[in-house]
Amino acid sequence: MxxxxxxxRFVDIQKSYDGEALVVKNLNLDVAKGEFLTMLGPSGSGKxxxxxxxxxxEPATHGEIFLNEHPINxxxxxxxxxxxxxxxxxLFPHMTVAENLAFPLEVRHMDKSEREQRVKRALDxxxxxxxxxxRPAQLSGGQAQRVAVARSLVFDPDLVLMxxxxxxxxxxxxxQMQYEIKHIHENLGLTVVYVxxxxxxxxxxxxxxxxxxxxxxxxxDPPPVxxxxxxxxxxxxxxxxxxxxxxxxxxxxxxxxxxxxxxxAVVVAKKVNVEGVGSRSTLSLRPxxxxxxxxxxxxxxxxxxxxxxxxxxGDHIRTRFTVLGHDDFIVKIPNSAAHARLKEGDTVNIGWxxxxxxxxxxxx
Amino acid sequence: MSTAPATVDGPLLxxxxxxxxxxxxxxxxxxxxxxxLLVLPPLLFLIFLFVIPIGNMLTRSVDDNLINDxxxxxxxxFETWDKKSEPTEAMFEAFYKDLRDADRTDIGKASVRMxxxxxxxxxxxxxxxxxxxxxxxxxxxxxLKADDRWLDQDFWRSLGIMKDRVTFGYYLNAVDxxxxxxxxxIQQDExxxxxxxxxxxTIKVSIIVTIAxxxxxxxxxxxxxxxxxRIANLLxxxxxxxxxxxxxxxxxxxxxxxxxxxxxxxxxxxAGVLSDENRLSMMYNFNGTIIVMTQILLPFMILPIYSVMKxxxxxxxxxxxxxxxxxxxxxxRVYMPQTIPGIGAGCIxxxxxxxxxxxxxxxxxxxxxxxxxxMVAYHMQRxxxxxxxxxxxxxxxxxxxxxxxxxxKIIGIDNMKMG
Numbered sequence: 056m057x058x059x060x061x062x063x064r065f066v067d068i069q070k071s072y073d074g075e076a077l078v079v080k081n082l083n084l085d086v087a088k089g090e091f092l093t094m095l096g097p098s099g100s101g102k103x104x105x106x107x108x109x110x111x112x113e114p115a116t117h118g119e120i121f122l123n124e125h126p127i128n129x130x131x132x133x134x135x136x137x138x139x140x141x142x143x144x145x146l147f148p149h150m151t152v153a154e155n156l157a158f159p160l161e162v163r164h165m166d167k168s169e170r171e172q173r174v175k176r177a178l179d180x181x182x183x184x185x186x187x188x189x190r191p192a193q194l195s196g197g198q199a200q201r202v203a204v205a206r207s208l209v210f211d212p213d214l215v216l217m218x219x220x221x222x223x224x225x226x227x228x229x230x231q232m233q234y235e236i237k238h239i240h241e242n243l244g245l246t247v248v249y250v251x252x253x254x255x256x257x258x259x260x261x262x263x264x265x266x267x268x269x270x271x272x273x274x275x276d277p278p279p280v281x282x283x284x285x286x287x288x289x290x291x292x293x294x295x296x297x298x299x300x301x302x303x304x305x306x307x308x309x310x311x312x313x314x315x316x317x318x319x320a321v322v323v324a325k326k327v328n329v330e331g332v333g334s335r336s337t338l339s340l341r342p343x344x345x346x347x348x349x350x351x352x353x354x355x356x357x358x359x360x361x362x363x364x365x366x367x368x369g370d371h372i373r374t375r376f377t378v379l380g381h382d383d384f385i386v387k388i389p390n391s392a393a394h395a396r397l398k399e400g401d402t403v404n405i406g407w408x409x410x411x412x413x414x415x416x417x418x419x
Numbered sequence: 420m421s422t423a424p425a426t427v428d429g430p431l432l433x434x435x436x437x438x439x440x441x442x443x444x445x446x447x448x449x450x451x452x453x454x455x456l457l458v459l460p461p462l463l464f465l466i467f468l469f470v471i472p473i474g475n476m477l478t479r480s481v482d483d484n485l486i487n488d489x490x491x492x493x494x495x496x497f498e499t500w501d502k503k504s505e506p507t508e509a510m511f512e513a514f515y516k517d518l519r520d521a522d523r524t525d526i527g528k529a530s531v532r533m534x535x536x537x538x539x540x541x542x543x544x545x546x547x548x549x550x551x552x553x554x555x556x557x558x559x560x561x562x563l564k565a566d567d568r569w570l571d572q573d574f575w576r577s578l579g580i581m582k583d584r585v586t587f588g589y590y591l592n593a594v595d596x597x598x599x600x601x602x603x604x605i606q607q608d609e610x611x612x613x614x615x616x617x618x619x620x621t622i623k624v625s626i627i628v629t630i631a632x633x634x635x636x637x638x639x640x641x642x643x644x645x646x647x648x649r650i651a652n653l654l655x656x657x658x659x660x661x662x663x664x665x666x667x668x669x670x671x672x673x674x675x676x677x678x679x680x681x682x683x684x685x686x687x688x689x690a691g692v693l694s695d696e697n698r699l700s701m702m703y704n705f706n707g708t709i710i711v712m713t714q715i716l717l718p719f720m721i722l723p724i725y726s727v728m729k730x731x732x733x734x735x736x737x738x739x740x741x742x743x744x745x746x747x748x749x750x751x752r753v754y755m756p757q758t759i760p761g762i763g764a765g766c767i768x769x770x771x772x773x774x775x776x777x778x779x780x781x782x783x784x785x786x787x788x789x790x791x792x793x794m795v796a797y798h799m800q801r802x803x804x805x806x807x808x809x810x811x812x813x814x815x816x817x818x819x820x821x822x823x824x825x826x827x828k829i830i831g832i833d834n835m836k837m838g
Contacts, residue, residue, distance in 0.1 A: 111741075112740075132741055133741070133749075137741065138741075145732070145734040145738035147735060147753055148757065158739070159742035162752075163743055210742070
């Protein structure tokens with residue numbers, strides 16, 4: 056991505072609260088106009104801190120943030136013109152919904168008729184056209200969430216920040232709201248920076264996901280790339296399910312490496328992020344990329360495994376095998392007529408492609 | 420399902436045929452009894468130490484039974500008098516009978532009461548009562564021999580004020596009014612007018628103290644609510660420190676600080692801010708009362724405001740600023756309105772305590788810092804005019820209720836948060 060159409064640029068950002076530990080370590084990130092970028096990571100990984108620095112509530116200890124090519128480190132929050140949806144919505148309890156929405160317009164000295172028009176438009180956008188009068192306390196969680204979104208958009212900001220906005224909702228409502236926010240983003244051509252620790256939310260909504268851990272962006276890519284081509288063991292483990300083996304590289308042939316898991320068992324894997332012969336590596340393999348009972352010789356990796364546990368999930372059967380001394384090897388077997396039915400305790404051959412098995416850094 | 424109630428229209432029955440409502444009541448009775456037992460001690464406490472004394476005060480403020488019980492004959496004879504001619508023999512005879520039959524202490528109490536109607540009654544009755552045993556008819560002469568003031572019609576006419584068993588005289592006295600002998604309401608003599616001044620001063624002091632407390636407490640509460648826990652706790656201890664110190668110690672400390680040759684004045688003079696003859700008088704006057712009461716009542720303002728501020732998440736201020744409001748505007752439009760329940764509770768609390776305050780004005784108020792509470796105490800302890808003290812107490816109660824009502828109208832009582 057070229058930096059010309061970047062709306063937000065973090066340049067060499069570092070942040071420390073106590074002068075002893077860095078919460079954000081050297082962050083460089085561009086957010087393009089119209090992009091939906093999600094900062095994903097476990098709690099304490101620095102993602103919310105980054106959002107707060109962008110909103111202006113936390114000063115960066117080092118580095119510069121640019122908004123529309125203007126440095127904003129010294130711009131106070133109320134002059135940044137960035138919309139924000141807070142974790143608990145932060146709807147003002149002493150104002151009605153309409154007053155809440157009118158607040159940003161009022162402080163911008165907009166005249167009354169235009170204010171009312173805009174408030175109405177914003178409420179219609181979140182399908183709450185008739186909900187101007189109640190106080191926030193009288194709203195359901197989903198309604199309050201919509202009002203919070205409407206309020207962050209009512210003054211037409213280019214950029215909207217969302218800090219785990221769906222965390223307080225139950226599962227069904229959360230999924231529905233994910234689509235609604237996504238559609239609003241698409242319809243209005245907004246730029247959204249979204250913080251969450253829920254990976255499925257991130258995968259559903261984002262154009263790009265920046266995976267944070269330990270104050271560092273581990274990988275920043277579109278969801279399919281992130282899922283299918285994780286760069287390191289943390290990302291592989293954090294996004295989606297994966298089976299992992301830890302072993303020693305015994306042979307390096309450019310595109311692939313051979314990794315010895317235990318005495319005699321050698322796996323052929325795609326070389327992604329390993330040092331070379333003799334170093335340790337984590338192998339990562341998605342459960343749906345494993346073939347049960349393959350033809351002999353059709354795959355480079357074929358091992359015998361014992362089915363320990365089968366969980367029936369309708370469209371697929373989740374099966375736990377013991378393979379190569381690991382008893383937590385998960386395989387998702389599609390529920391199709393062609394597939395052989397396994398029973399607990401059966402021993403079968405299972406195999407996978409070298410392409411699907413990624414040799415990564417030795418994590419811990 | 421065979422035991423289910425068979426009736427469709429009748430009351431719902433339980434499995435063994437008892438009406439459902441009855442059976443529910445029986446099952447709830449135990450828990451109701453237990454709840455009652457738990458509230459019983461405070462309920463009794465409240466009845467004996469709050470409801471009954473207040474009721475007693477209310478009755479006492481209008482009660483004129485004693486005098487009517489002690490002098491029944493006199494008042495009967497008084498009714499027949501035309502209030503112009505000389506008192507008749509029948510009146511003296513009635514008075515004689517009453518004095519003869521009544522208990523000595525009751526006569527004493529009655530004479531104190533009569534003294535309020537016309538100063539002089541007490542000594543008159545005292546001198547007459549001493550000779551009552553030797554009196555013989557005609558009683559008029561016997562009375563006159565005991566004291567020639569008995570011919571003075573004012574004494575006799577003042578009985579008119581006391582002839583009813585219910586009197587509003589104490590209330591009138593409490594606001595510088597009085598009855599004339601025919602029970603018309605008149606202004607109190609100019610030199611005896613003190614109470615109206617005191618009422619206004621009391622309300623003025625209470626309002627000033629409340630406002631001063633609010634102005635001082637608001638920033639402190641804000642600090643307490645927003646500072647990191649460790650520092651906030653330390654500050655909280657400083658706020659609560661006054662509660663751990665005796666009231667008297669605190670007042671005396673203020674005396675040392677503020678008096679004419681006190682620490683503050685000495686410092687100002689030494690610093691050259693004041694000349695020696697222009698020392699500020701901050702003690703034993705109105706100022707002293709205001710300063711010391713503000714300090715003493717400050718925690719009552721800080722605590723409710725703090726407890727409300729503590730519940731306001733910082734995200735509101737952030738949100739307001741994010742939406743484009745300057746920090747000042749965000750504070751005024753978003754933060755302050757949410758602290759109103761605390762402000763209301765604090766103001767009501769401080770005002771109610773201040774309006775009845777009595778120790779501080781007594782000690783540091785001097786002459787122009789005395790409040791109505793001091794008058795109540797004076798009439799309770801010195802003059803023993805309990806009727807007047809009770810009337811003042813009742814008026815005080817009514818003033819508080821009025822302010823309470825106004826508060827309810829403006830802010831709403833359900834909006835009040837004590838913590």
